[in-house]
Amino acid sequence: MSKVKCNHCHLEFSKDVMIIEENLNFCCKGCQGVYHLLKDDGLDSFYDKLGNKTIAPPIKLDNDDISKFDSLNFLDNYVSSTKEGFSQIDLIIEGIHCAACVWLNEKILHDTKGIVEANINFTTNKARIVWDNEKLKLSEIILKIRSIGYNAYAYDSSIADLQASKAKRDYSIRMMVAVIASMNIMMLSVAKYTGFFTGISAEVKHMIHIGEFLLSTPVLFYSGWIFYKGAYYGLKNRMLNMDFLVSFGATLTYIYSLFILFGAKGESYFDSVAMIITFVLVGKYLEVIGKKSAVDTLDKIKSSLPLEAVVITKEGKKTLALNSISLGDIVEIKAGEKVPVDGKILIGEGSFDESTLTGESIPVYKKRDDLVYSGTINMDSLIQFEVTKSFKNSTFSSIVALLEDSLNSKPKIQTKAAQISKGFSITILSLSLLTFLVWYFMGIDLGFDYAGTNHFEKSFIVAISVIVIACPCALALATPMASLIGISELAKRGLLFKEAKFIETLAVANTVVFDKTGTLTKGELNVVKANILDDNIHKINLLYSLLDASTHPVSISIKKYLVSKYDLESKNLLSVKNIEAKGMSAIYENFEGKSFELLGGNIELLKQNDINYAFDSNKTVYLFAINKKVIASFELEDEIKDNAKELISFLQNKNIDIIMLTGDNEQVASRIAKQLNISKYFSTQTPVSKAEYIKQLKKENKTVVMVGDGVNDSVALGNADVAVAMGNSAGVSLAVSDIVLLNSTLSSLQEAFVISSKTYKFIKQNLGLSIIYNAVTIPLAMAGYVIPLVAALSMSLSSLMVVLNSLRIKMK
Template sequence: MPQVKCNHCHLSFDDEVMIKEKELNFCCKGCQGVYHLLKSDGLDSFYDKLGNKTITPPLNLEDDDISKFDTPSFMKNYTSLNKDGFYEVDLIIEGIHCAACVWLNEKILHDTKGLIEANINFTTNKAKVIWDGDELKLSDIILRIRSIGYNAYAYDSSVADEKATKAKREYFIKMMVAVIASMNIMMLSVAKYTGFFTGITPEVMNMIHIGEFLLSTPVLFYSGWVFFKGAYFGLKNKMLNMDFLVSSGALLTYIYSLFILFGAKGESYFDSVAMIITFVLVGKYLEVIGKKSAVDTLDKIKSSLPLEAVVIKGENKKQVALNSINIGDIIEIKTGEKVPVDGVIIKGEGAFDEASLTGESLPIFKKIGDSVYSGTINTNNLIHFEVTKDFKNSTFSSIVTLLEDSLNSKPKIQDKANEVSRGFTVSILTLSLITFLVWYFFGLDLGFDYEGTSHFEKSFIVAISVIVIACPCALALATPIASLIGISELAKKGLLFKEAKFIESLAKVNSVVFDKTGTLTKGELTVVKALILNEDIEKLNLLYSLLDTSTHPISKSVKKYLLSKYDLKLEKLSNIRNIDAKGMSAQFTNSEGKALSLIGGNLDLILEEKIKYDLKVENSVFIFAIEDEVIASFELVDEVKDYAKDLIQYLQNKNIEVIMLTGDNEQVASKVSSQLNIKKHLSKQTPISKAAYIKSLRTSGKIVVMVGDGVNDSVALSNADVAIAMGTSADISMAVSDIVLLNSSLTSLKDAFEISSRTYNFIKQNLAISLVYNLVTIPFAMLGYVIPLVAALSMSLSSLLVVLNSLRIKIK
């Protein structure tokens, strides 16, 4: 029965089921629909990119399963809201076979109204999709993907573990087959090369060649299949990669040795075939172990949390899965149990071990009203707490997400290395061909003693050695292996890098800007002088109520002081307004119906409101007034953090400019700057002026790091090249930050600079090792001083050298 090709999927089919349309042929209505969809959307250039490759016809899936993508449970488990209010999801797209498929899916999604961003990784088929929930549903996105012949489902992180485990197991089996076979081949080859078989008959030598052939064949086609597969997909996408070099070098040597085996004159090189595959496979296995180790680290962290928690509803207690815990639920935690989600204690008090989050070795005492964080351990007493964050958004889960993202990201320098690697293979193949032609046509006889070999064999072996000795894998490993180790070391120090690229940014920084309160100082202000001008308890209640509207350290400290002296209650305030870097205001309607104006803040705010008050202080101050009458004033002192001076000195010794920005008055700013030997500071800074200053530094060509912790720092943090937030920071500050210091220790911040600088230096060393290796060894191979066996060993050693050099990051 005649077969014709579909104009969309390029698959052959019987003409009796054909859908004919002018000069077009379609195997089904799905292909016909997709073809016209692409035409109408101006995406018909897809067929030029597709070439002669075939694709899967459109899926004929029932749409009754599509609604699950919009259910609350699915959205809760697999999607998240970003800082811009858009939904994000990671999808695995089935049916992607080539770069054209990636291009088509990205184009069709980008042309979908309400879709903000769609990026597809060709290697993993993983797509990151961001969309506006007000204009588009997730089910619409899935249907859009299905409409062009592909399918999509939510990415599950457990899949990454399964794949990593499977890859490790497969590589190990392939490697062991290669090692065992190669050891047996080398027993014959060493004896042959050292002359033990000199004078043996051709028949016996032929039997040795047959033995080598039988041992090398499974090594090449079973153990080495991974390289053939990689080369195939590379060629399919018009790319020449490292796998092509390895597979082509081994295959050409194998074919040549077959000619020798079947009667041609010369020496067989089955031993080189086996060793090429074995040495490179060992290098690959080391890389797989590194990746699996990263996944295992995450699994170990994840597994430390319980799977369920005890939820109290009325008089009943029920075991509930973590994903099913909702904000507002009451959780019971017994002694020795881990906190599953974030919350606030409503019953009981006790000590909590927070070492897993902050590195703090001593338990932290918590009482009613204090926050508890997921991943910490209740060391004594029964505690009840109210859930403030669901599992997905809790501290521990957020840390795991950050680690996953940072391990999957890459520094900018890796992009440069990848660009070099892309042209590397073509260059090596060209050099190999030139080497063969020069040796063959000019009759060179240099380097290694090729006695007894033909002129063609000499030229061929030297050319193969050039292919085998070249090592793009060392170049490819240089950045990711060092980044992986660097990120792991940083995590051990309580430092979470949201992306690996910030290692490079931190290593290049030349200007560090610090917030003062809570960053360089402890943020635990103590009232050292209180002047209560009017002790009317009703007026003090208003002061207490105004303070309760703010989370600023000054407000919390004054509130704590008042509660230690008076029995106060909260009043209902209206028109509450925060005044940047100065204080706050509100109104209170008294029993007579009169609206009273309340003002609380620093001296500048009081003077701006034209309230007369004469006060000279060198410390932070909080003044409270009702209707232009000052009721009370408080002087507060905030001690500088331990090691703050050492950190500043360390940065200045590295020729990094240190600047302090604070909303506090000049007297306080000068005092702290003097204590820490900071040469430049700006006082009375608002969030907007902080951000503007950061922008001005960047405009002048500076690479700027901003370190802060409060809500008022969030705008400045978002404008820096690298934003660092303390672990005690407000949620919004941590959201816009690039690096989080879980323990808020300035020694950890120093570690961040040291480890980042060391990691970046080792990345550059690795790249240098790779480039120098290739520049030195390739000319030697072209001159004939290296046989394929030695070339394979040399190439693997270069990769091993890069890995071992990267491990030095751990050594101070």
């Protein structure tokens, strides 16, 4: 039965099932529909890009399930929002076989109204799509992809682990085949090379060549398939990579050896083919192990969370998957169980092990209305809590998501290295060709003595050695290997870097700006002196009510002091206002309708309201006035955090400028600065003035790190090159931060600087080593001092050198 080719998928099929249309042949209605869709949309140039390659026919899918993509549960689990307010999702597109498929999908998505961005990774088939949810539904995007014969489903991070494990297993098997075959080839090679000196018959030599051929063939085409595949994808994207150099060099050597096997004069180099693949494969395997190690770090963190939770409903207790838990649900956890999602305790009290989040081994006592965080362990009692954050937005899930992003991000120095390596392969191929031409036509006879070889063979082997010994692999591995290990080490110590690029920025920073309260100090102010000028309980109740309306550490401390001294009652206040960096104001009306103006804050607040009150103190001061008459004054002190002095001294020894910005008065700022040996500080700062100061530092070409913990720091954090927030910071501060110190200790910030500097140092060392290696070995190979076997070993060792050097980051 004769066969014809489909005009869409190019697959052959029987004539008896074909659909004929104006000299067009289609194997099915799906191919016919996609063909006309592309024609109508002006995308028929897809077939020019496809060339003679075949693709799978359109996938037959039931679109009845399309509504699930718009369900709230699906959107909550897989869709996030960008800073601009657009929706974003990562999809796996099924059916992509080549660059033409990628082009077609990106083109059709870009031309869809409402889609802002669509990028597809040709090696992983992972697509990141950003769209305007008001103009387009996710289900419509999926239908658009399906309409051209592909399918899409949500990317799950667990797939990364499966892929990493599969890659490691695949590499292990291929490497085992290569090693076993290469060991046997070397045994035969010993006999062959011994024969050079002791004499060997042509028949025996030919049998050895056959044995080497049989052993090297599976090494090249099975174990070396990884390099052919990598070279193929590189060429499809118009890029000559390291895989191309390895596969090209090994294939040329193999073909030349085949000529020798079938009667041509000279020596075969099947042993070199096997060893080239084996040595470089070992280097590749080490790279895979490094990536698997990074994924294992994620798995270790993920294992801190259960898969389901007990939810209390009107009908009784139910066990639900974490994705099915909603805000407001009541979750019950027993002693020894892990908290599945963030919540607020309703019933019970006890200690919680938060070491998975903060690294601190000391349990934290929690009671009614206290917050509990996902991933922590309930130590000793039955607890019921109300869910305040969904599983996707809980503390634990946010940490995992940020860590995944950081492992996938690239430092600036890696981008530069990638740019250098792009032209590397073309340069090496050019040098190899030049070497062959010079050796062959000029009759150069230098360097290594290739015993028994003819002139062409000698020139050929030298040229192959140039290709094999060059190592863009070491250059390409230099940054990502060190970054992966650095990010993993930081995560183990409770240091969450949202992107790997902040390792480089932190390492080269020359200015660190600190907030004071809650950052350099504990933020737990204690009243050391109280002066109640009018102890009328009604007026003290008004003071208490004003303090109760604020979450500022000063207000909390004074309120705590008053509660210990008086039996207080909260009053209903009107027009409560927060006055930046000064205090608060409010109005109180009694039952007679008489109004009282309340002011509480620092001396600047009183001056702003034309209240002349002389008060001098080098401590934090809080003054309370009713109708412009001061009723009470308080002096408070805040203790300096543990390790604050050590951190400041450490940074100063690194020649980093230290600056403290605080909203407190001059006396308090001066006292803290003096205790910490900080020479440059600014008091009475507002959130806006902090941000403006950081902008000015950046204009002076300073690389600025800002460390803060409060809402009032969020604007300044957003303007810094690197924003560092404490783990117990306000939600806004965490949102704009680049680095989160999960245990909120300054010693961990010092560790962040140490590990970042060490990682950046090893990145530069790796780049330096790889450049020196290529600069030394390539000229040696061109001069004829290196045979392909030694070249392959040398190339593999250069990659191994980079990997081992990166592993030194783990050493203290």
